[in-house]
Amino acid sequence: MMSNDQRLVHMAGQILRNFAAQGREEAIAATAEHLTLFWAPRMKARAIAMLEEPGAELPEEVRAAFAALRHPA
């Protein structure tokens, strides 16, 4: 079973793959928008926090999508 962090990364990866046919940059932007619209604040906050954590295993595109998120209120 996945940990909760792994699950966030997995979900983001899944979203990216479904947008992938649009091209890399578009897919990253579409994923960031999707997360903004559908992820709860604590999930977004966790995603942003993971960017800073050395141990976090983030595939490159997932990292880019997380980096495009704004900190939720």
Add this chain to the structure above:
Amino acid sequence: MTFTREKDFGTPEAMGAAVSLTIDGQEVSVPAGTSIMRAAAMVDTAIPKLCATDSLESFGSCRLCLVEVEGRSGYPASCTTPVAPGMAVRTQSDRLRKLRRGVMELYISDHPLDCLTCGANGDCELQDMAGAVGLRDVRFGYEGENHLEGCKDESNPYFTFDPTKCIVCSRCVRACDETQGTLALTVDGRGFASGISASQDESFLSSECVSCGACVQACPTSALIEKTVIEIGTPDRAVVTTCAYCGVGCTFRAEMRGEELVRMVPWKEGKANHGHSCVKGRFAWGYAQHRDRILNPMMRGSVDEPWREVSWEAAIARVASEFRRLQKEHGARAIGGITSSRCTNEETFLVQKLVRQGFGNNNVDTCARVCHSPTGYGLKTTFGTSAGTQDFDSVRHADVILVIGANPTDGHPVFASRMKKRLREGAKLIVVDPRRIDMVRSPHIEAAFHLPLRPGTNVAVLTAMAHVIVTEGLVNETYVRERCDTDAYAEWAEFVSEPARSPEAVEDLTGVPAADLRAAARLYATGGNAAIYYGLGVTEHSQGSSTVMAIANLAMATGNVGKDGVGVNPLRGQNNVQGACDMGSFPHELSGYRHVSDSAARSLFERDWGVSLDPEPGLRIPNMLDAATDGAFKGIFIQGEDILQSDPNTTHVAAGLAAMECVVVQDLFLNETANYAHVFLPGSTFLEKDGTFTNAERRIQRVRKVMEPKNGYADWEVVQLVAHAMGLDWNYTHPSQIMDEIARLTPTFAGVNYAVLDQRGSLQWPVNAAAPEGTPTMHIDHFVRGKGNFVVTDYVPTDERTGPRFPLLLTTGRILSQYNVGAQTRRTANVEWHEEDRLEIHPHDAENRGIRDGNWVSLRSRAGETTLRAKITDRVAPGVVYTTFHHPDTQANVITTDFSDWATNCPEYKVTAVQVMPSNGPSDWQRSYRAQAEASRRIEPAEPAE
């Protein structure tokens, strides 16, 4: 309402141009094609009849309905003779009276005269007709040969067949053929020796009969009669209400004797069901009185303690104080709620209002998360609105019907009957399903194509269909140009045209023969009006949302949206799952599908409710459970939903619930989720409250209270009590006021109120100034979003893969007689049809493993293991196994994983890699779960009052 039977016009309605005639001198104008009998009934002239009833085509066998027509010789049967312009009909004359009496005499001479003690006494058409024709004596005597010795068939749990009361009018046979489409009954023998029999002279229970009750309703005597009528007596009042089981939304007359429900009779005026129903709605309501129902609130300190019955005040006070404490200690977003698709729109609206206004966050979700959330996402993205495009009646105009990932005869039986009727009339059927569902081949129906795809490859199959349509020039170019976003179309067309998307290229992956796929695509694109009906076999995948969009793409490309007979039609599961979604049960949406970040929409609510609302989306159910195991989510209010049994990966759900400090469950029964609850609030049944449900065709229909809530409060009242305890100023005295608030705050519901609903029977949203009478067909001149949006749907294989350890694919579903987790249906006689969940396995896979039919087998996935018995059948393809999830002992969801739809987190129920092996008993999980469930259901006797 006092008791009157619904008027029977004798023959069905006709649609032709107006024709004028006279009946007993009275001028009448009716549509061409109307029978004389119906025309007479329209001016309240009742012509005696026995074999005719307006739900069935006329048959003309009893000869009781004879009339005289000026200028014609003889005495034509009024039920089979259509009206003609200028016709002059006489319904009464000495000669007619004599003829009719002669007919009645023959019937009565072979009929037991125990009317006074007969179950149908006072509600029998034979009795009525004897009176109507003035029968005073019977010349033939009863000593001649007769049928009075026949033996009763009481095998069906809900109705009896007494052949001695049968007049062989064949209404039952025709009801089974025409209305239900099961063709289970026949008239055996000829002439005097004829009689009714089920299938090959079997009992009703062991025959093909699916217990829909259409024959019982059609029977003019007590030959076929509900057992409850025999037990309780004939009803004395009737209230029209809506079925609380599935998304077809059949309406019924609840026929009552005092406070007791005698029977449910499908309402002929009901626009979703037109007087038909299935076994669940008509018969399976006994759970409402079941002794397992919990009628008093209960609490406990921790989940290993037994339950203690407490007062409503104590229970509600605990809920409020715990929720407030948790928010104080862990933040405003540490609690949330789950609304129920089984409850009314009004109740659902209140639960999400409690969360948004009272809890101050958006942590609200609903069981649609696990079924049709991808429909919401997919149809909103492509068409602009989160709902099906048609009404059910639309199927009458369909020429090609594509059923994908749905099993209508089991899941949506009444609509399946309509669909089968259309197919018997000649419409063509395409079935896309891993399993050979009943629709593929049933009496008088044969699918033109069955594409038995490998579970998880929907997107590849639909994109290959699109490939055929685009590359073979079958696109409706005019439609696309006028109605759709042409840039999006061009991009999509280019994508699907790539050789890699062709049927040949994906054949190995999908398992669907390319030639069949091509032929099916051509039929869909060129066969006339083409309608797609789909179910959870589409949505419950890691690409559920993509599949919905792929379906929408196909419909747009072929011009099959925006008129009768076509469309994209999700067959929604629960009675009010459409409504629950409409009411703002999702964490990112306010009622009417407006995103919480939309400040204009939010301010509407803020003004009305006097609070400011959280602009950030809340947690979805699986996210709530994750947050709980992280220690960030502490309390939940769950109304009418059993997430422990119905949601995937039971172990994970259990861990999430166990990590919370205050779990509040409101339900009829101590369901599985309640094993983890601290407070239990008893719920009320649909018979005990007022409100509305919205069915799969967006049809809003009234639910009416027929008896007082046995638990003391309707569910909306309980939510209001919680709101009061949390300091909210709610003042609803009737659900109609809640609907008024919904209408005030939701543009698509602007014109809905109880007065209009009572007057019109039902309304399909949007109901507003532009469409005051509702909207049966959507997107007629333009899509709700403006231009139809083609979305590229790339096939992405699921992460759930078969391999040496888990070589088979498990897919799940349900059957006709049971409903979802079975909390209700398992507490009715419906268990006679389905005592346990079984695992369907192909003979080949069974043989490889040494499994025989009926053997216990273990079913194991990466998530867990359970055991159940095997059923060997070639309905499933080699490599695929199938089971239902109706029984808690099986716990099929111990097996399902927590993979989910990429866009909505709708769980991937339909694909789990598993291994199946012979076994000799319950799995460890089953054993320990059963022990824990029993322990957690203990109820301490209430303390005596001081």
